[in-house]
Amino acid sequence: MSHDGHRIAVLTDSTCDLPQGMREKHNIHTIPVHIHWGNETLRAGIDIDAQTFYNRLVRDPVHPTTSQPSVGEFLEVFRQIGEEADEIVGIFLSRELSGTISSAENARDMVTIPVHIVDSKSISLGVGAVVMAAVQARDAGGDAAAIVRAAERRAAHTNAVIIVDTLEYLHRGGRIGGAVKLVGHALSLKPVMRLVNGRLQPVSATRTRSKAIARMLQVASEGLDTGAPMGGGILHVAAPEEAAQVADQFQALYAPQELMTVEATPVIGIHVGPNALGVVAYNL
Numbered sequence: 001m002s003h004d005g006h007r008i009a010v011l012t013d014s015t016c017d018l019p020q021g022m023r024e025k026h027n028i029h030t031i032p033v034h035i036h037w038g039n040e041t042l043r044a045g046i047d048i049d050a051q052t053f054y055n056r057l058v059r060d061p062v063h064p065t066t067s068q069p070s071v072g073e074f075l076e077v078f079r080q081i082g083e084e085a086d087e088i089v090g091i092f093l094s095r096e097l098s099g100t101i102s103s104a105e106n107a108r109d110m111v112t113i114p115v116h117i118v119d120s121k122s123i124s125l126g127v128g129a130v131v132m133a134a135v136q137a138r139d140a141g142g143d144a145a146a147i148v149r150a151a152e153r154r155a156a157h158t159n160a161v162i163i164v165d166t167l168e169y170l171h172r173g174g175r176i177g178g179a180v181k182l183v184g185h186a187l188s189l190k191p192v193m194r195l196v197n198g199r200l201q202p203v204s205a206t207r208t209r210s211k212a213i214a215r216m217l218q219v220a221s222e223g224l225d226t227g228a229p230m231g232g233g234i235l236h237v238a239a240p241e242e243a244a245q246v247a248d249q250f251q252a253l254y255a256p257q258e259l260m261t262v263e264a265t266p267v268i269g270i271h272v273g274p275n276a277l278g279v280v281a282y283n284l
Contacts, residue, residue: 009085068100074107094198121198125233126160158282169273220281233280
């Protein structure tokens with residue numbers, strides 16, 4: 001809400017990995033990304049919780065797929081938000097990894113409420129970090145242009161790095177891109193990947209998981225100003241103990257002013273598989 005009574009809503013998608021309570025507290029609207037499993041369509045976090053999902057992912061011979069919200073769903077959400085707000089700033093996962101932004105853009109052209117769309121160029125807490133920058137600008141009374149600028153600035157100064165236990169899930173989901181070069185080594189090496197302009201790119205492959213974690217933590221700050229205040233996020237897929245250790249290491253390395261650890265939404269878990277870990281780092 002800005003000071004003159006002109007109300008600006010912040011909208012994101014369910015891959016942002018900000019906890020539900022946090023989204024409610026900061027009045028962040030969310031559109032769900034769908035999971036298709038055999039004949040079922042599930043909304044992550046609504047129809048299936050993470051633990052049930054990951055237990056099934058390992059056992060079920062049918063591999064689930066994901067799909068972006070449809071244009072019709074965006075229209076419905078835009079109209080609902082339009083009943084209480086005057087403008088919408090929408091921040092979504094990387095255009096390179098999902099059709100979510102395309103759906104949002106198509107729907108934007110069909111509604112009267114002004115909708116501004118930001119490509120976070122990221123996933124998970126990388127999206128969440130960009131959303132929180134927008135929320136801070138909104139709460140400081142910024143207009144839509146100021147909120148978009150704050151989001152884009154955060155997006156340009158955010159790194160997301162992941163390690164996977166196996167490339168099998170990225171391969172199945174067709175999300176492997178440049179990481180395909182590593183497939184031949186997948187059995188013996190632990191790949192480290194980072195998002196570059198919204199696409200997953202291989203950084204290196206190490207022999208052990210502990211080396212992969214050390215490399216991930218190192219790469220997380222590349223291109224950022226480590227002398228300036230930093231924030232961070234740790235995400236994991238069914239690996240809470242390791243995530244806690246990584247959070248401690250991140251804290252020791254970078255002394256972030258804010259640090260959050262979350263279990264990644266199943267929408268991301270489908271593609272990276274169990275035991276994946278990720279680090280997001282950004283300048284505040």
